[in-house]
Amino acid sequence: MSASTDALALGEPLMVLDGIHRRFMMGDEEVRALRGVSFTITKGEHLCIIGPSGSGKSTMMYLLGCLDTPSEGSYQLAGYEVSELSDEELAALRNRYIGFVFQAFNLIPRTTTVDNVALPLRYAGVGMGERRRRAAEALERVGLGHRLDHTPDRLSGGERQRVAIARAIVTKPELLLCDEPTGNLDSKVGAEITGLFEELNHDMGVTLVIVTHDPSMAKRARRNVKLVDGEVVYDGPPIEGR
Amino acid sequence: MFEHILSAFLALKANKIRAALTMLGVVIGVLAVTLLVGVGDGARIYLDEQISGLGTNLMTIVPGRRETRGFGPPAGNVARPLVLDDIRALERQASLLRGISPMVMGGGAVRFKGRTRDTMILGVGPAFSDLRNMPVDRGSFVRDEDVESRRRVCVLGRTIVKELFGDENPLGQTVRLADGRFRVVGLMEERGTSLGFDLNDLVFIPVTAAMDLFNQDHLTQIITAARSKEDAPAAAEEVEQILARRRNGERTFTIQSQDDLLKTFGALTAAMTLMLLAIASISLVVGGIGIMNIMLVSVRERTREIGVRRAVGATKSDILWQFLLESVVISSLGGAIGLGMGASIVLALKRFAPSVPVALSPWIAAVAFGSSFVVGVLSGVVPARRAAELDPVDALRYE
Ligand SMILES: Nc1ncnc2c1ncn2[C@@H]1O[C@H](COP(=O)(O)OP(=O)(O)O)[C@@H](O)[C@H]1O
Ligand SMILES: [Mg+2]
Numbered sequence: 243m244s245a246s247t248d249a250l251a252l253g254e255p256l257m258v259l260d261g262i263h264r265r266f267m268m269g270d271e272e273v274r275a276l277r278g279v280s281f282t283i284t285k286g287e288h289l290c291i292i293g294p295s296g297s298g299k300s301t302m303m304y305l306l307g308c309l310d311t312p313s314e315g316s317y318q319l320a321g322y323e324v325s326e327l328s329d330e331e332l333a334a335l336r337n338r339y340i341g342f343v344f345q346a347f348n349l350i351p352r353t354t355t356v357d358n359v360a361l362p363l364r365y366a367g368v369g370m371g372e373r374r375r376r377a378a379e380a381l382e383r384v385g386l387g388h389r390l391d392h393t394p395d396r397l398s399g400g401e402r403q404r405v406a407i408a409r410a411i412v413t414k415p416e417l418l419l420c421d422e423p424t425g426n427l428d429s430k431v432g433a434e435i436t437g438l439f440e441e442l443n444h445d446m447g448v449t450l451v452i453v454t455h456d457p458s459m460a461k462r463a464r465r466n467v468k469l470v471d472g473e474v475v476y477d478g479p480p481i482e483g484r
Numbered sequence: 485m486f487e488h489i490l491s492a493f494l495a496l497k498a499n500k501i502r503a504a505l506t507m508l509g510v511v512i513g514v515l516a517v518t519l520l521v522g523v524g525d526g527a528r529i530y531l532d533e534q535i536s537g538l539g540t541n542l543m544t545i546v547p548g549r550r551e552t553r554g555f556g557p558p559a560g561n562v563a564r565p566l567v568l569d570d571i572r573a574l575e576r577q578a579s580l581l582r583g584i585s586p587m588v589m590g591g592g593a594v595r596f597k598g599r600t601r602d603t604m605i606l607g608v609g610p611a612f613s614d615l616r617n618m619p620v621d622r623g624s625f626v627r628d629e630d631v632e633s634r635r636r637v638c639v640l641g642r643t644i645v646k647e648l649f650g651d652e653n654p655l656g657q658t659v660r661l662a663d664g665r666f667r668v669v670g671l672m673e674e675r676g677t678s679l680g681f682d683l684n685d686l687v688f689i690p691v692t693a694a695m696d697l698f699n700q701d702h703l704t705q706i707i708t709a710a711r712s713k714e715d716a717p718a719a720a721e722e723v724e725q726i727l728a729r730r731r732n733g734e735r736t737f738t739i740q741s742q743d744d745l746l747k748t749f750g751a752l753t754a755a756m757t758l759m760l761l762a763i764a765s766i767s768l769v770v771g772g773i774g775i776m777n778i779m780l781v782s783v784r785e786r787t788r789e790i791g792v793r794r795a796v797g798a799t800k801s802d803i804l805w806q807f808l809l810e811s812v813v814i815s816s817l818g819g820a821i822g823l824g825m826g827a828s829i830v831l832a833l834k835r836f837a838p839s840v841p842v843a844l845s846p847w848i849a850a851v852a853f854g855s856s857f858v859v860g861v862l863s864g865v866v867p868a869r870r871a872a873e874l875d876p877v878d879a880l881r882y883e
Contacts, residue, residue, distance in 0.1 A: 300881075309795060309876045330799045337797025344880070348792045352498035364487060365797035409796070 256416060256449055257283040257306060262315035264301050264472075275301040277472040278315070285416065288443050288450045290460040290480075293469035299453045300421055302469065306451060307340050307419045308332045320416065337365050341410025341448075343420040347402040349394040349409075355381060356390040359408045366413060380408040384438060400431035404438070411442060418442065420452040424459060432456060485805075492809040496817075503814055506778045509771025510818030510856050511825070516764040517852045518826025518844075524757030525848065526841035531749045534678050535742060539617045541582070541716050542742040543723065545706040549736055564736045565702030568691070570727060571609070574708065577726050580719035582709045583611030588694040589704040592662035594640075594687055596648040603644060605661060605687045607694020608707075615709050618683065623655050623670030626690050630669075634692040639670035642684035661687060664697050716741060765855070771818070772859040779811050779867035790871055791879030804872035811864025812857060819856020823849055 264276040275298045283289060291299050304310040305317060309332075311325045318324070320339055327335065341362075349358050360377035368376070381387055384404040394402055403423060410418055420439070424432030436459050443450045452459065460466055461480045468476035496503040547566050571586050578584075588607035593600050612618070613625040620639060630637055638661060645654055654668045666689060675683035695701060710719035720739050728735050783790070790803055798806075830844040 304877045304880075307795065309880070330801075333794070333797050333799040333802075336795060342792075342795045346788075348788055348880070350789050350792065353494070357494075361793065362796035364491075365793075365799075365802060413797075 254285050255282050256285045256287075256320060258316075258318045259306075260316045262305065262312045262317060264298070264305060264310070265313045275472050276305070276312070279469075279472070279474055280315075281467060281474060281477055283449065283451065285449055286443070286447050287465060288440070288463045289452070289465045289467060290463040291451065291453045291467050291469060292455070292460050293475075297469040298472040299469055301472075303419050303421045303451075303453055306417075307342060308336050333365070337362055337413065339416045341413065341415040341418045343403070343406050343410050343418065343423045345422040345425040347394070347399075347406045347426070349402055349405055351395065352393055354391045354393055355386065355397070355405045355408075358394070358405055359412050361409060362413045377408070377412055380412040381405070383411065384408045398431075399427050400434065403427060403431075403435055407435070407438060407442075411446070411448070414446070415448065417449045417451065420450070420454075422453055422455060424454065424456055429456075429458075432459070436462060488802075488805045488809045489813065491806060492813040495806075495810055496814060502778065502782075506775055506814050507818035507821065509774035510768070510815050510859060511771075511822040513764065513768030513771040513859070514819045514822025514852045514856050515826045515829075516767045517761065517855065518823055518848055519829060519842075520760035520764045521757055521848045521851070522826065522830045522842045522844055524753060524760045525843040525845055527756065528750065528753035529843050530841035531753060532746065535746050535749060537617065537678060538742065539615050539709060540742075541710040541713055541719075542615065543708050543710065543716075543720060544740045545708070545723065545727070546738050546740065547702070547705075547736065549738060564731055564734070566706055566737060567702055570703075570730065571706060573726055573730055574706070574723065578708075578719070578722050580711055580715045580722050582711050583615050584706065584708045585609040585612035585615055586691045586703045587612070587705050587707055588691055588698065588700065590662075590694065590698045592697075593660075594644060594648065595660040596654075596657065599648050601644060601647050603641075603685050603687055605689060605694065605697070607689055607691040607697075609691055612688070612707065615707050618675060619673050620670045621673040623668070625670055626688055630690040631692050634696060635690055636664055636666045636693050637669040637690065638666040639672060639688040640668055641672045641686040641688075642674045643682060644685065644687060645671055661689065662697055664693075666693075716743065761851075768855055768859055772815070772863040775811055775815055775860065776863035776866060779807065779864060780870070782810075783807060783867045783871045786871075787874065787879050787882040790874055791876050791882065794874075794876035794879065800872040803874075804868045807868035807871045808861065808864040811867065812860035815856050815860025815863070816853070819853050819859075822856070823852045826852070 259282070260280050262276055262279040263274070266273040266275060279302070291302060293299055301310070305312055308319060308324055316323060316325070319335065322335060324332070350361070356374060356377045359380050360373040363373040363376060378387065378390055381390060384407050386401060386404050386408065389397065389401065394405070397405065418439070424435050427435065439450055439452065440462065442448050452463065454460055463480060466476065466478065466480045467474055545566065547564070568586060571584055574581065574584050585608050590605050591602065592605050593602050608626055609631055610625060610627055613620060623639070625639055626637070629635070638659065640654060648654070648659070654671060657668050658665050659668060672684070672686070672688070677683065689697070691703070708723065710716040720741055723739055724735065727737055793803060827844055827849070830842050833840050833842050
């Protein structure tokens with residue numbers, strides 16, 4: 243890998259998608275989850291991907307997160323052509339540039355919050371003491387500085403999602419990819435989480451890409467991309483009543 | 485690497501009960517290896533000690549030709565018996581021997597004042613005591629002049645003394661041996677049992693007196709010894725030539741050296757130890773299969789976790805090492821526990837039941853622990869590869 247985003251300024255393109263297709267084989271049948279998707283996301287943007295269930299939003303997230311590669315088309319993240327990278331390079335890219343937040347939190351059970359949050363740093367080769375310090379800092383940032391040694395089963399849903407957000411930001415990534423992050427939370431807690439994302443976007447300049455079903459969350463983004471049947475049907479500012 | 489080992493320990497700590505159950509198979513396997521091999525090794529050491537305790541560089545000459553060394557039955561009949569003239573010839577001509585004793589063996593009752601004991605009567609020469617490492621405690625052993633004059637004297641083993649005399653002093657008393665009257669001239673030192681045979685339950689008389697008593701003119705065997713370990717092969721050669729010359733070149737006798745005996749028993753106990761090791765290995769294999777199964781279940785249960793780890797930057801090989809080391813740590817820990825238990829049992833046996841021949845040699849410990857490590861690697865490979873090859877997206881979508 244040779245390119246780097248260190249020099250990227252706000253407003254410069256971070257992710258460039260061009261004619262992306264993603265096809266799956268289900269038995270003999272071909273499922274076309276994405277059918278020619280093209281758009282660009284710039285550094286520091288706050289974007290929501292919306293659309294009905296089964297429209298290809300999660301598939302999109304996995305592609306953007308370099309966990310998957312397109313069947314066809316080009317995806318460049320921070321200057322890297324993702325489909326040309328090896329498994330190890332992809333892992334390093336995810337570790338360095340991307341933080342994930344999932345609907346189901348996906349914390350590692352029976353493991354303390356601080357160890358959960360420190361996990362990405364381990365794969366970044368950060369030493370143990372430093373890891374704990376930075377994990378504690380990230381937990382502090384999401385308002386859970388007092389819950390370092392709790393295991394996930396002793397936390398509420400909102401707290402768990404905050405731990406997951408701390409894990410996502412602990413490496414200070416360029417990009418937060420969130421797949422329905424408030425889907426398992428009630429609306430009040432969901433609104434808090436939405437607020438937290440906005441703060442992070444504002445304070446850290448982290449690029450926010452959020453898949454959501456929640457109209458109030460989508461409304462607060464500066465840009466909405468709507469997928470239907472694997473195609474982009476709308477790309478622009480949020481529209482009331484959508 | 486340290487990171488991986490540490491996180492393997494953390495994963496085990498996170499699921500203690502499962503880890504313990506997984507370990508159990510290996511614990512039992514290694515315990516079985518330690519104990520069974522300990523028994524085999526103990527038997528080897530016991531036999532070694534027993535055979536070495538018979539004397540040093542011993543040779544036994546028995547009549548008849550045996551085709552194989554060691555314990556085959558005599559092939560063909562006894563052509564020419566061993567006689568006292570063989571002893572004289574050896575005494576005159578051999579230069580590499582430390583001593584020579586004839587031996588006539590027979591059973592009989594020994595009686596004193598109405599008390600009787602059936603025992604073994606050995607007709608021997610003076611050299612026997614030294615050769616066989618059986619010293620006299622009081623009085624004297626069979627002497628040259630006793631043999632020459634066919635004197636009816638006897639030397640008693642400890643058991644006989646205890647049974648027949650109690651607290652009385654046997655020296656100078658007369659006992660009846662079979663149909664003869666023998667004067668007690670010596671008492672043997674206390675000796676243990678050898679290969680299950682009570683060495684205190686013996687009566688020694690001059691070989692000539694034994695020939696008279698049992699009315700026979702041939703010897704049961706001849707006992708001799710090489711002067712040194714280095715001389716042993718040459719000494720055997722010498723004995724063979726001297727005896728063969730007296731038989732027109734025919735080898736109608738067999739020389740068994742102590743070394744042969746050690747080798748034969750050594751091979752026997754080694755085979756036994758190996759067999760026990762093989763049996764014990766089966767339980768170790770079963771333990772390994774147990775680990776593999778639980779690791780496979782664990783990989784499945786932790787599919788989401790694997791997806792998350794990949795998402796935050798773990799490579800395939802990070803995942804591979806994680807699960808492989810988990811398996812190795814479980815297995816090695818189980819091995820260490822099994823070894824500790826086995827060693828404790830062996831040491832306790834040695835301390836509280838010294839007659840049970842068990843041993844704990846370093847190589848058992850090394851084999852036991854080493855094999856648990858290998859079992860860990862082998863049973864971890866398949867689950868670890870399965871975990872590493874999971875597609876990250878499939879892993880994250882896994883319900
Ligand atoms: N691994 C896969 N194998 C087969 N079909 C898949 C796979 N992943 C997604 N799909 C299909 O692709 C389509 C889009 O799925 P997804 O991206 O999860 O939609 P959304 O997140 O918008 O609900 C769906 O029809 C889904 O069944
Ligand atoms: Mg989805």
